[in-house]
Amino acid sequence: AQSVSQHNHHVILSEAASLELGCNYSYGGTVNLFWYVQYPGQHLQLLLKYFSGDPLVKGIKGFEAEFIKSKFSFNLRKPSVQWSDTAEYFCAVNARGNKLVFGAGTILRVKS
Amino acid sequence: ETGVTQSPTHLIKTRGQQVTLRCSSQSGHNTVSWYQQALGQGPQFIFQYYREEENGRGNFPPRFSGLQFPNYSSELNVNALELDDSALYLCASSFPSGGTTGELFFGEGSRLTVL
Numbered sequence: 387a388q389s390v391s392q393h394n395h396h397v398i399l400s401e402a403a404s405l406e407l408g409c410n411y412s413y414g415g416t417v418n419l420f421w422y423v424q425y426p427g428q429h430l431q432l433l434l435k436y437f438s439g440d441p442l443v444k445g446i447k448g449f450e451a452e453f454i455k456s457k458f459s460f461n462l463r464k465p466s467v468q469w470s471d472t473a474e475y476f477c478a479v480n481a482r483g484n485k486l487v488f489g490a491g492t493i494l495r496v497k498s
Numbered sequence: 499e500t501g502v503t504q505s506p507t508h509l510i511k512t513r514g515q516q517v518t519l520r521c522s523s524q525s526g527h528n529t530v531s532w533y534q535q536a537l538g539q540g541p542q543f544i545f546q547y548y549r550e551e552e553n554g555r556g557n558f559p560p561r562f563s564g565l566q567f568p569n570y571s572s573e574l575n576v577n578a579l580e581l582d583d584s585a586l587y588l589c590a591s592s593f594p595s596g597g598t599t600g601e602l603f604f605g606e607g608s609r610l611t612v613l
Binding site (some may be wrong): 395 | 504513531533539540541542543546554556588590602603604605606607
């Protein structure tokens with residue numbers, strides 16, 4: 387069965403610090419990869435996605451993620467976080483069929 | 499705003515009761531998926547409906563059932579509620595695709611508490 391592992395459940399950073407959230411998945415074939423974000427009091431929304439092509443994908447609000455097939459990883463990065471990035475971040479994988487498999491989420495708190 | 503609306507937003511039930519949750523999909527989307535998000539966990543896929551037919555199901559028992567209507571809105575029904583059914587239930591709609599899952603547009607969820 388597919389599974390997604392997010393390395394940290396809670397991350398606390400100061401503004402302007404760099405961010406990297408780890409995500410690993412277990413599936414050996416072709417995958418579609420996603421990062422979703424949930425800001426406080428809001429619905430889940432797509433941050434970025436990878437289907438094929440350039441393994442470095444850019445999303446909204448300055449976020450980017452790199453797909454490393456050999457490591458089964460899709461880590462999320464941002465060079466300089468802002469207080470408004472405080473949210474919960476979910477990595478998700480779609481390998482086949484029609485469902486997304488989500489990780490447990492990482493709660494990011496940015497101190498101003 | 500995604501255009502996906504869910505009702506009710508909060509509800510409390512007791513063990514053994516039945517519940518119906520409702521979802522209106524975003525305009526133009528004919529595929530609706532339901533997810534269960536327990537506290538501290540990521541969303542787990544329950545099932546998906548495409549053109550009024552179930553189009554995939556996760557590891558949930560048959561007491562979780564659903565419907566999709568001609569206007570693409572959807573219902574999630576849970577019978578014989580158990581304490582572990584307490585969770586946030588998320589509805590997500592997507593572009594006409596039927597099979598491959600691309601971007602999902604989520605509603606704000608229905609928070610169910612089972613006492």
